[in-house]
Amino acid sequence: MKENHTNQLVKGALWLSIAGLLSKILSAGYRIPLQNLTGDMGFYIYQQIYPLLGIATMLALYGFPSAISAVTTKELTLDKRLTWNSFFAPIFVTLCMVHFLLAAIIWISAPLLANAVNEPSLMSAYRLTALVFLFIPVVALFRGVLQGMYQMVPTAVSQIGEQLVRVSIIIIAACLVAFSSYSVVWIGKAAVLATFFGSCMAAVILAVFYLKERGKPQLLPQSSENKFTIKPFISTVLILGIVAAMNHMTLLFIQLADAITFVPQLLEFGKGNIEAKELKGVFDRGQPLIQLVTVLGSSIALTLLPAISKEKLKREKSNVYTYVRTAFLTGFYIVIGAGIGLLILLPEINRLLFQNEQGSTELRVLMLSIVFATLAIIGSTVLQGFGYIKRTALFIAITFIIKWIGNLLFIPILGMMGAAVATVCSLFCLFLLIMFEIRRKLPELHISRTIQWKSLFVAVGMLTFYVCIWKLFIPEIWLNSRLLLLIYVIAVSLSGSILYFMFILRMQxxxxxxxxxxxxxxxxxxLAEKRNKR
Structure with missing residues (x-):
């Protein structure tokens, strides 16, 4: 039975990884047509709402389902049945209490928040966001119970279904703004409605899967009456749920700090109200690029980390260390190569995706953060694998504070560049905090010694030379259409990636x-067979 559960868990983790990857690609990808259709102002409006919606999504997808899953597994391990009175109702009531409180806070503070970001027209959209939080208990309960029964496929399918509905509604709304009389401010309300209907789709999918499981013995009602009490679930569900969600919110907190502080501080820098908002939209062009590269850099590396745990560390220390080192090394090589390519090609990528090269200098600085963000995500996953969940959540909270303070300090002096510097500094601090913690918990890991610096420097040098040669010899007039620009960027990116990794492989x-x-x-x-044996 235990082996069967282990197999289910491994297969489920694979499904969740695939769903998470597809979902994040969709999440990053739809912002490009959104910006193209609604302009930088429309993109600015959307990004002012997105952090709150993202927090709601993380609570419903990762936070509370993880906590409920842990409780479910514990109950089933003790051969208890999951009855309505003793299990479902207490957890559901606990979730409802929390999310009703969150919804009330958002509803009441919506005018203050709209004034704080210097966009009073967003008050109704912020209030509408409160409704999304009211739907989280249903989705989180279904996901958590099914995951606790080692059924990961429902979560994976519901995640993709939810994202497809959300993306479709947002793109339709963007088309309405672009080709009809709808105001650009409407895109904020559309984003909230898209998230709400996406959650409805997830709930329907999860309910279908749950009904299939309902006949299993552990879900059948007991003849004896069970007492209703929420006390045993409050600490586990609330604390673990919120902490688990925070570990997936690093980039969301960065965007939340920008949503609240960017425009007011840019006004202090001397920009006009409209210009400041458009520049916020320009700055937010970096978010899908950061998300895509961090997903690319961390996804392959994170496939190695389900193999780690405290128990395995005690039994198979050498193997666990090898997995962790390989995860870091893989993520590091990928993100360095992708980062170099982005830095060199960013003006062309900016023009290809967002129709002009505005903000390319600031976005280049912002792209430096992808190295620290990717390695911090891998590092926090390592710490979570060993059970240090609360510590990583604390580090992410500190990162949010550093980013907030950085914006207040740097934007009035440097303008948009100040926000880029604040992001890089905050994620660098997160990276340092996580690496110091890993060094403290795993003193024999020595990640920096694992990196083959000679191979990396040669590969980076060849990649830089190769991409610069393309830029030098391809006349600018050849790239005056987006189609030619697309062919150029794809050709350089693919061939450059192959060249880079061939040097990494061949040079040990x-x-x-x-x-x-x-x-x-x-x-x-x-591919690496010609290298010397080590």
């Missing part, structure tokens, strides 16, 4: 053991 960037742990290990070993 990975050991044979590390390559064996990676996806497509047979192909990677064959």
């Amino acid at each position: 960037g990975f050991t044979k053991r590390q390559l064996q742990l990676l996806p497509k290990s047979t192909l990677l070993l064959r």
Whole structure:
């Protein structure tokens, strides 16, 4: 039975990883047509609402389901049945109490928040956001119970269904703004409605899966009466749920700080009201790029980390260390290569995706944060795997404070560049905090010694030279259409990526053991076969 549960867990983790990757790609991808259709002002409006909606999504997708899953697994391990009186009702009431409180706070503070961000027209959209929080208990309860029964597929399917509905509604709303008389401010309300209907779709999908499981013995009602009490669930569900959600909110908190402080501080810098809002939209062009690269850099690395736990660390210390080192090394190599490419090609990418090169200098500085963000995500996942969840949540809260203070200090002096500097500094601090904690908990890990610096420097040098040659010899007049620009960016990116990783592989960037742990290990070993044995 235990082996069967382990197999279910491994397969479920794979499904969740695939769903998470697709969902994040969709989440980053739809912002490009959104900006193209509604302009920088429309993108600004959307990004003012998005952090709150993102927090609601994280609570419903990761936070409370993780906590409920832990409680469910514990109850089933003790051979208890999940009855309405003793299990479902107390948890549901607990979730409702929390989210009714959150919804009330958002509703009451909406005028203050709208005035704080210097956009009074967003008050109704902020109040509408409160409704999304009211729907979280239903989705979180279904997801948590099914995950606790080792059923991960429902969460994966519901996540994709939810995202498809959300993206479709937002794109339709953007088209209405672009091609009809709808005001650009309406995109904020549309974003809230998209999230709400996406949650409804997730609830329907989860309910269908739950009804299929309902006949199982552990969900059948007991003949004896069970007492209703929420006390045993308050600390576990609330504390663990909020902490678990925070560990997925790093970039959301960065965006929340920008949503509240960017425009007011840019006004102090001397920009006009409209210009400041449009510049916020320009600055937010960096968010989908950061999200895509961090997903790319962390996803492959994170496939190695389900194999770690405190118990395994005690039994198989050497193997666990190898998994962790390989995860960091893979993420580091990927994000360095992607970062170099972005820094060089950013004006062309900016023009391709967002129709002009405005803000390219500031966005280049902002792209430096992807290295720290990716490694911090991998590091926090390592700490969570070993059970240090509360510590990483604290680090993310500190990062939010640093970003907030950084915006207040740097934007009035440097303008939009100040926000980029504040983001880089805050994520660098998060990276340092997590790495110090890993060093304290795993003193023999020595991640920096794992990196083959010679291989990296040669690969980076060749990549830089290769991309610069393309830029030097391709006349600008050839890139005067988005189609030609698309072909150019794809050709340079793909060929540059292949060149970079070939140098990494051939120059002993990975050991044979590390390559064996990676996806497509047979192909990677064959590509690296000409290197010297280590």
